[in-house]
Amino acid sequence: MPPSPSPCPSSGEDSGEASDDSSSSSVGAPINNLPPDALHNILLRLPLRDAVSCRAVSRPLRDSLNSPSFLSLLPTLRLLLLRHPRPTPNASSPPSLHAFDPSTRRWLLLPLQFLPSQVTSFSPVSSSPSLLYLWLDPNPPSTKSLAVCNPLSHSYRLLPPLGSAWSRHGTVLAGPRGTLLVISELAVMCFSPLQNESQWMKHALSLPTKPRSPVLIKETLFTLCDVGSAWRSQWKLFSCPLAGLGLGFGPRQGGWAPVERHMWGDVFEILKRPRLLPGSGGRRLLMIGGLRSSFAMDAPCSTVLILRLDLERMDWDEAGRMPPEMYRCFTGIGEVRDPLAGPGAVTVGNNKVKVFGGEGRVWFSGKRVRGKIAMWEESEDGGTGGEWSWVEGVPGYNEGVYRGIVFDAGFTAMP
Template structure:
C-alpha cells in the first residue's frame, strides 16, 4: 500500500517530468515549487529554467499604493501585486524572502525588480527576481535618495535621479556621482535605448513651462549631462497639456500624457486626457489616443490621478476610484479603453505602477 501511494510522479524519469512541467504557466510553476523537494529541484535546475525561459514572454505591470513610499509601510511580509493585461488577471508574489524591515518596489528591467529596502544597518537599493526569490543588495544610499530618488535601470546599469544629482552604477560596486544641471527635478524620466528622456519645468512658481530634455548614459560625467530636445515645428505642444507625464512607448518612441487644456490660460479647464506619441527617429508628434467622455467624467470628479504604463498600454488611477482605466493601443484605430478592477485597497485609492517584463531565468 505504501508503494502504491508513492507511484507515478516520484518514479518518473527526470526528462518526462520536465516535459510535463514545461506545459505549466509561470504562476503554476511558482505554486508547484512549494509542493515538495522533488518539484523544487526539478523546477529550479538551470536546464529546466532555460527551457521555460525560451517560451515565456510575459508583460506584467507592478501596481502598488502611491502612499506606501512616503509612509514606508510596505514590508517584506506583504504581497507584490502584478497585473497581467493579456489575460486580465492579478498575480501576487510574497516578498517574505527579503530580510528587510521594509521593501518598496520602484522599477524593473530585464526580468528583475528594483526595491528600496530598509534594515537596521541602513537603506539600500535591492535587485530581486520575485519568481525565483533570489536577490542582491546594491551599495547603500542615504536617506535623501531613499525618499526622493527616481530609479531607472537597463540590465546591470542603474541610474538614480533627483533635481541636482545623478547616481550611476554600471558593472561595479561604487555609485558614480554627477551633477544633473537642471533647474528642477526631472519629471517622469524614461529610458529608451541608451538615453534618458524627461520633462523639466523651466517656468516660474506661478506658471509651468515644460521642456523635453535628454541625456545619454555613456556621456554621464563628461561635462553637461542634459540637453534640450526641441524643434521649431513643434510649436506650443507642451503648452496645451496640463500636468504632462512621459511614458516609454513601443519601439523607438515616447508617449506624453496629460489633460488637454481648453485654452492657454493658466487655470484653463481640461476637456479630456490626451496621449501624444513622439517618433524619436523623425522627431514628429502625433495623437495616439484620447480618453472617451464616460471615462473622463470619472476622472473629472476624482481630481488627482496617476499615470503609468509602457509600450501599448497606459493606466490611469484616480483618487478613491477603486479601479484603473487602461488604454490599449494594440487595438485598431486610436486604441481601446476599458476598466481594470480588483486593485488592492489603499488609503486614498491612488496607485503607482511600472512595467515588469517577468523572466524566470533572470539572475540578480
C-alpha cells in the first residue's frame, strides 16, 4: 500500500506551531541567539516546505517565519494538483487537493478548509505563481463561482459571477498581473484588475473553428483549430497577443493569426488529435498527440509523440516518444489504438487518456492505468528523448480519469 499523503506546508493554526513548552526549552539554542538578518539568511537557503516546517521548532523561528514580507522571498514549490472526476468534500473528509511534488516524488495533501462552508464541490482549473483558481459549487445549487485563493495563506476572493455555460465549456487561463481568461467556442471572457475589478469583458474569438487546448505563454495566446473537413482533420496553429484583446497591455494591436512556416512541412499531419501545453521557461510550446502509423485517414497510432516548438527560432523538433511498453499499458496488450482519442471516437474498449502539465513535465492518466500516471520530464539541456517514468500510488483513485494542473505554491502573491 502506498504511504498516506503528507500535508502540504500551510499557514496559521494548521501549520503545526510549536507549543509553549517546546519553545521555552529551545530558547537557549544557539540558532535563537542569531541576529534576525543572519537567521533570515539561513532560512532563505531552505526550500519552501522545509522553511515553513521550521515554525514548529521554536517561538523565535515561528515569529521569523510569520512575516508576510519574508515569506514572499521564499522560492515557490512546484506541484501537480489533481482534479478528481467527482471532487465532493464531506464532513469526514475536509476540502483538500492531492498534490504531487516531482522534486521529491511524494504525494502531499493541500488543505482547502478555508473555503466558504456552503461550497459543496470545487475544481482547480488554472494557476499563476502562488495563486490557484477554482470553480466552486454552492449549496443550495446555483450558478458556479470562480474563486482565486492562496492555499498556503488560507485566503481567497470570489470573482464577478459568470453564466453557467462558461463553467461547463470554458477553458480558464491565468495571465500576468491578475488577468484571467475564460475561452469558449465563440468568445473569450476577460477579467483584468487593470481595467475593471467588478465585471468581465466579452470579446469575439474570430477563429475559423472551435479552439482546442488554448494555452498562454508569457503574453501570447496559442491554440489549435481544425480547419479540415468532416472526413479528415487538418490542424493549424493560431496565436494572438493579449494586447489584441484590449486588456491594458499596451496599445491594442494584432489579433488571431495563423502561425505557419513553409519549412514545417507536414508537422501537423503526423499527430492524431494533438493538444498544446506550455513548454519550459516560457520559450517553448509543446504539442502532444498519437503518432500516426501512416498518413491514411483511419491509420492507428503506434505511440505518443511530444513535439516542441522553439518560439525564438520558430522551428520544431521531437522532444519525446512514449516507450512501447508504457504505451501498451494505456491501449491494452495486443491493441494499437489512439490514446488521445476523444469521447466520440470509435474504439474497442476504454482507453481514454488525459494529458496535462507543462513547464518541462507532461503527465498521462487513463482508465486502463489504475493507481498510477505516466510522467515525461524534459531533459535539462533541451535534447531529444527526455525521461519517462511511472508515478505510483495516486491517492483517492476509484473510477474515472484524473486531470491536473501545475501550481507554484508560495507566498509571492495574495488574492
